[in-house]
Amino acid sequence: xxxxxxSPGLAQRTGLPPRRARRRGNLHRRQGGVALSGIEVVVxxxxxxxxxxxxxxxxxxxxVGSPVPVRVTVVADACTDPTADLARAAGARVVxxxxxxxxxxRATGFALAEPHARWFATTDADSLVPPTWFTDxxxxxxxxxxxxVDVLDWSGWPQHLPAHYRSRYSRGRExxxxxxxxxxxxxxxxxxxxxxxxxxxxxxxxDRAKTAGLTVVHARTAPVTTSGRRFGRCPAGFAxxxxxxxSS
Numbered sequence: 001x002x003x004x005x006x007s008p009g010l011a012q013r014t015g016l017p018p019r020r021a022r023r024r025g026n027l028h029r030r031q032g033g034v035a036l037s038g039i040e041v042v043v044x045x046x047x048x049x050x051x052x053x054x055x056x057x058x059x060x061x062x063x064v065g066s067p068v069p070v071r072v073t074v075v076a077d078a079c080t081d082p083t084a085d086l087a088r089a090a091g092a093r094v095v096x097x098x099x100x101x102x103x104x105x106r107a108t109g110f111a112l113a114e115p116h117a118r119w120f121a122t123t124d125a126d127s128l129v130p131p132t133w134f135t136d137x138x139x140x141x142x143x144x145x146x147x148x149v150d151v152l153d154w155s156g157w158p159q160h161l162p163a164h165y166r167s168r169y170s171r172g173r174e175x176x177x178x179x180x181x182x183x184x185x186x187x188x189x190x191x192x193x194x195x196x197x198x199x200x201x202x203x204x205x206x207d208r209a210k211t212a213g214l215t216v217v218h219a220r221t222a223p224v225t226t227s228g229r230r231f232g233r234c235p236a237g238f239a240x241x242x243x244x245x246x247s248s
Contacts, residue, residue: 035117036068036117036118036119036138036184037068037069037116037117037118038068038069038070038071038114038117038118038119039063039066039068039069039070039071039118039119039120039121039134040071040073040110040113040114040118040119040120040121040185041059041070041071041072041073041121041122041123042072042073042075042105042106042109042110042113042120042121042122043055043056043059043072043073043074043075043087043092043109043122043123043124043125044074044075044077044102044105044106044109044122044124044125044178045074045075045076045077045079045083045087045105045125046076046077046078046079046083046100046102046105046125047079047080047081047083048079048081048083048125048126049079049081049082049083049086051125051126051227052074052083052086052087052090052125053086053089053090054128055123055124055125055126055127055128056072056074056087056090056091056092057090058128058129058130059072059123059129059133060090060091061131062129062130062131062132062133062134063134064131065131065132065134065135066134066135067135067138068119070134071093071113071114072091072092072093073092073093073094073095073109073112073113074087074092074093074094074095074109074125075094075095075096075097075105075106075108075109076094076095076096076097077097077098077099077100077101077102077104077105078097078098078099078100079096083125084096093112095108095109095112099196100198101196101197101198102178102197102198102199102201103194103195103196103197103198103201103204104194104196106122106178106194106201107193107194107195107196109122110122110188110193110194111193113185114185115185115189116185117185118184118185119134119137119138119182119183119184119185120182120183120184120185120188121133121134121137121181121182122178122181122182123178123179123180123181123224124178124179124226126226126227127149127179127180127224127225127226127227128152128224128225128226129180129222129224130222130223130224130225132221132222133147133222133224136219136221136222137182137219140217140219141215141217142215142216142217143183143184143187143209143214143215143216144181144182144183144184144187144205144206144209144214144215144216144217145181145182145183145216145217145219146174146175146176146177146180146181146202146206146216146217146218146219147177147180147181147182147219147220147221147222147223147224148175148177148180148219148220148221148223148224149175149177149179149180149223149224149225149226150223150224150225150226151225151226151227152225152226152227174218175218176202176203176206176218177202177224177226178201178202179224179226180223180224181202181205181206183205183209187209187214190212190214191205191208191209191212191214192208193205
């Protein structure tokens, strides 16, 4: 799914016409003295036919404002529904695996990414990035950006939960969500990328980045909105976090 400014190479590889983006000042982040020349997005997905199209449409809308080309790869992991077909129809590059492991799925997607002078971003298939997602990431002076997350729909949860969630969130300083992460390709390679964890792969990546002395920013601008489903795809993922808050 090559999006953003014209990029013949990406268009040839995917067979899709490139889109043009509006330039927004000097947002070409630099990596090792070289301007970042593209953004690679990886979306892991397990049976996400109900949400994948909206997710990819939101990424396409955000790519319109990106100063560099954007390519989206969906890693359809052990899907038994039309997730992969819907992702292809939306223009994404699709890789099908049978790992049933979100860490392995993210790692697979980035293993296929162009490794030089790129911004690597990842979100989840039940999430919607804001229109400024890419420009907000690139505007932060950091090797890794851990962005915020809000809930799209609180239906079915106790009435007190939205306020409780936001109150706890406002007091926390180091949120980490796989639905809103970005890292330079050089930093990603330096720390070995995502590991094959069934959950917690996002926090593990951030922890290793900090241990390696990289600059990590927990940003609050332009939060990604994610589904408020009670049972997610990972045993101890965001849905589990919400259930714990609901009972506290």
